[in-house]
Amino acid sequence: MKAVRLYEHGDEKVLIWEDIPLPEIKEDQILVKIKAAAINHLDIWIRKGIPGISLPMVIGSDGSGVVTELGRKVDKFSIGDEVIINPLLFCGNCSSCLENKENQCNSMGILGETTNGTNCEFIALNPRNLIRKPKSISFESAASFPLAGQTSFQMLVNRAKLKKTDTVLIWAASSGVGSFGLQIAKLYGCKVIATGGSKDKCEHASKLGADLILNHYKDDIISEVKNFTNGRGVDVIFEHTGLETWSTSMKILSKYGRLVTCGSTTGPKVSIDLRYIFFKQQSILGSTMGTLSALNDIKNLVASGKIIPEIDKVFSMENIRDAHKYVEDSNQFGKVVLVP
Secondary structure, three states, X not given: OEEEEEOOOOOHHHEEEEEOOOOOOOOOOEEEEEEEEEEOHHHHHHHHOOOOOOOOXXXXXXXXXXXXXXXXXXXXXXXXXXXXXXXXXXXXXXXXXXXXXXXXXXXXEEEOOOEOOOOEOEXXXXXXXXXXXXXXXXXXXXXXXXXXXXXXXXXXXXXXXXXXXXXEEXXXXXXXXXXXXXXXXXXXXXXXXXXXXXXXXXHHHHHOOXXXXXXXOOOOHHHHHHXXXXXXXXXXXXXXXXXXXXXXXXXXXXXXXXXXXXXXXXXXXXXXXXXXXXXXXXXXXXOOOXXXXXXXXXXXXXXXXXXXXXXXXXXXXXXXXXXXXXXXXOOOOOEEXXXX
């Protein structure tokens, strides 16, 4: 079979589309023929080099496909089933997993980071990493929301405890995780302030229902937000960029506000003035991936049409270098999808 493999860290030229052996499934595994995969910023970070990555590696976390082979101990799926891949790896047996907190599992990992991922023609997986794909969802859409969708749902609903009365700020709302975050916040009845890095991206956020759209490179975010909220600030900040936006986020977070963060694309080291935290009784919440229930919740929202996966462009998997460059240059609105 063909797969995208990484032998060394670097720019997009280190991505190799090559022949590798077809996976041999274990008795408790399922072989899935990949119909679509999707790119996340995690793939870019892994390609560039983060600690603990064992090479060579087949990259990619998100995917959807069709069951083609079953191990003899598998009884929950059948050959021909259309499935969505859960990128979160978890043991299923520890206290966290048994309490439906799979993203707190001691052996937690992510496909394409801790083990071979989805940028390939076939993948062998444990049944707990698969959910059935509703017929109403295309393979491309099904591949676009697992990581970003469950991450956004976990951040806003399970961690920030979103309320209808909240005003929410979504940084970089045209990104995959941002576009899901914006739609989830609107679905819950919140007022949403969204940021984008260009006129086109701001217009796209407007189409998704944002109540106020700001250019995070040109607009005075602090004064605009204070004007919009009558000086109160925002109740929830959806933070996934890190260093470049952190200081502004803390200045516009309201009394009793919740800042929830899942990433640090512009840098991980930020400063915090504790006086503001305790005086305003604010909360800073970390969030990683999501639970299996969060994935099923976002799947149901997509299947019902209440959430629309934003697919910007579809690339052939053999053109993986072009796809990575496209994402790294921040050209996309939503997700970039790959097909073998």
